[in-house]
Amino acid sequence: METFEDFKIKKQLQNAISDLGFETPTPIQQASFSTIMSGNDFVGIAQTGTGKTIAYLLPILQYLTYSEQPQPRVLILAPTRELVIQIVEQIEKLTPYINIRIAGVYGGTNNIKGQKATIAEGLDIIVGTPRRLYDLTLSGVLRLTSIKKLVIDEVDIMLDFGYKTQLKNIFEYLPPKRQNILFSATMTTYVEELMDDFLVTPVRETVSVSGTPLDTINQVCYAVPNFYTKVNVLNHLLMDKEAYNKVLIFVPTKESADKLAEELDFNNEISVIHSRKEQNHRVKSIDKFETGQSRILIATDVIARGIDMNKISTVISFDTPNYPENYIHRIGRTGRAGNEGHSILLYTEKEVVAKEAIESLMKYDIPVKAIPDDVSISDRLIPEEKDKPIEQQEQSDKIAVTQTGKSFHAKSAKNSKENAGRKSYKTQLKQKYKKPIRRGDKVLNMKKKNKKR
Numbered sequence: 001m002e003t004f005e006d007f008k009i010k011k012q013l014q015n016a017i018s019d020l021g022f023e024t025p026t027p028i029q030q031a032s033f034s035t036i037m038s039g040n041d042f043v044g045i046a047q048t049g050t051g052k053t054i055a056y057l058l059p060i061l062q063y064l065t066y067s068e069q070p071q072p073r074v075l076i077l078a079p080t081r082e083l084v085i086q087i088v089e090q091i092e093k094l095t096p097y098i099n100i101r102i103a104g105v106y107g108g109t110n111n112i113k114g115q116k117a118t119i120a121e122g123l124d125i126i127v128g129t130p131r132r133l134y135d136l137t138l139s140g141v142l143r144l145t146s147i148k149k150l151v152i153d154e155v156d157i158m159l160d161f162g163y164k165t166q167l168k169n170i171f172e173y174l175p176p177k178r179q180n181i182l183f184s185a186t187m188t189t190y191v192e193e194l195m196d197d198f199l200v201t202p203v204r205e206t207v208s209v210s211g212t213p214l215d216t217i218n219q220v221c222y223a224v225p226n227f228y229t230k231v232n233v234l235n236h237l238l239m240d241k242e243a244y245n246k247v248l249i250f251v252p253t254k255e256s257a258d259k260l261a262e263e264l265d266f267n268n269e270i271s272v273i274h275s276r277k278e279q280n281h282r283v284k285s286i287d288k289f290e291t292g293q294s295r296i297l298i299a300t301d302v303i304a305r306g307i308d309m310n311k312i313s314t315v316i317s318f319d320t321p322n323y324p325e326n327y328i329h330r331i332g333r334t335g336r337a338g339n340e341g342h343s344i345l346l347y348t349e350k351e352v353v354a355k356e357a358i359e360s361l362m363k364y365d366i367p368v369k370a371i372p373d374d375v376s377i378s379d380r381l382i383p384e385e386k387d388k389p390i391e392q393q394e395q396s397d398k399i400a401v402t403q404t405g406k407s408f409h410a411k412s413a414k415n416s417k418e419n420a421g422r423k424s425y426k427t428q429l430k431q432k433y434k435k436p437i438r439r440g441d442k443v444l445n446m447k448k449k450n451k452k453r
Helices: 011-020 027-038 052-063 081-094 112-121 130-138 155-160 164-173 189-198 227-237 254-263 279-291 324-331 349-362 392-402 413-421 425-432 439-452
Strands: 042-045 074-077 102-105 125-128 149-152 179-184 203-206 217-223 247-251 270-273 296-300 314-317 341-347
Touching (some): 081 125, 102 112, 125 130, 164 189, 227 254, 254 270, 270 279, 324 341
Parallel strands (some): 074 149, 102 125, 247 296, 247 314
């Protein structure tokens, strides 16, 4: 079995890895190290939690030597502020014995002046979200002409966020001769297009195919008729605080995250994170969840992709995701490091097709459990679940337009002509009280008159 010593990395890096307690590299780390070290463009496809960050950081840190040049040599792009913070923290853990200058930059905060000051002091590695990096580049404070290695982490989410334009803008400021390193949990058409447009004969490694269910996760699902019955099921299950001691609940939208938090019976034990929450709130919520101050964390897929959390007892999918790969990413948050994990999927009749797509991808039928007898089935529906009524108003409007009567008549042709020729009071005033002719206007008018003659 290959060890980190087989990578033949410098002593300072090896000591940091030993301090962190890492002994055996993960499959994606083994597959990527030599290729990235060789300088070839690289695309790594691996699930969340398989050690992707260290997979590209180790060869990059092995490559970097001491330098006093002011502009960075390595650019790492990430889709969310949370992931930027996580990457910077991981670099700091790997470099206690190496003199490396690092900065993480992201938007949504009022610290752009502080970020500019940090960049001006000189950097080796800059990590950031595309928009903030592009803003700093446009300001002239950040120059990307010295970049030798470009890393795009979670590239599938990056493109789903609509960052393709920002990425292209950033690429224009990068030197053409550079190494491109892409990491993604899934391979999508957007990722393929990016590879075709900007990578040169990349080496592609796929590890732990996303359709493979993890053996350490016990999966079950409940057929539930509606939103409020799902809430009732959760209120019943989460009463067992020993079994559900650290629970991550995934929801589809920011609105559903807030609504679910209001409806659950465990207010003091819940933290909520989504893109509308302020950065400080998100950091505090994650910290409370990690330290055990809150037992339940409600999050959207987008935000949770950039968060690394340990020892989660249960992942609950409050909705059935439309993309089956997202379900795989969700349940990959539990059952880590040899620990047993649990996954619960709640699905309605409208979500059956999405559930079957998940099972088809995994080649595994999720066991169905009956709703406990003491859970009440609610007939209350949220607006999205109600059948849309026939648009009676639109129909009546059409009837009103086609029919005429005492209460409705079309304008006569005569009235239409008169109204068309009539000038508004405002227009009449403008014509009556014209602006005084300026000197330049007088000259121009004289030239026009001479031309006519």
